Amino acid sequence: MDLRELYQEVILDHGKNPRNHRFPEPHNREGRGYNPLCGDKVTLRLQLDGDTITDVGFVGQGCAISQASCSTMTQAIKGKTLPEVEELFSKFHTMLTSDEGSDDLEALGKLAVFAGVREFPMRVKCATLGWHTLNQALGDAGGEATTE
Numbered sequence: 001m002d003l004r005e006l007y008q009e010v011i012l013d014h015g016k017n018p019r020n021h022r023f024p025e026p027h028n029r030e031g032r033g034y035n036p037l038c039g040d041k042v043t044l045r046l047q048l049d050g051d052t053i054t055d056v057g058f059v060g061q062g063c064a065i066s067q068a069s070c071s072t073m074t075q076a077i078k079g080k081t082l083p084e085v086e087e088l089f090s091k092f093h094t095m096l097t098s099d100e101g102s103d104d105l106e107a108l109g110k111l112a113v114f115a116g117v118r119e120f121p122m123r124v125k126c127a128t129l130g131w132h133t134l135n136q137a138l139g140d141a142g143g144e145a146t147t148e
Helices: 003-016 064-077 082-097 105-119 121-139
Strands: 029-035 040-049 052-061
Touching (some): 040 064, 040 121, 064 105, 082 105
Antiparallel strands (some): 029 040
């Protein structure tokens, strides 16, 4: 199976059956995100214990790419430390926005299937909405993260 087929399979699967599509209790961080371009909205809640994300979930509405990206992101970050999450976001963002992409797709695991989004610049914001919302929640900044 090539990366394009895997991309379609993962987007469809996670878009229709998102993982961690719930609010964890207890939680001590919350972020809200909005993509004004296409109307995607997400609320992300997580439990941070020291510098480790012990639980995370989201509720939102939007396109299959934003929902699938949030779903795979929550799976990827649960149990990770903040430095690990920062590194993962950096690699993910580079993969989507750089002409070189990411040199280390294996390190991204299932998140690597989103590499194909780079071919559709308008969809990059859909794929990164959850990550921007996560950054906002971790910064405990309040307000709403936006892709603009």
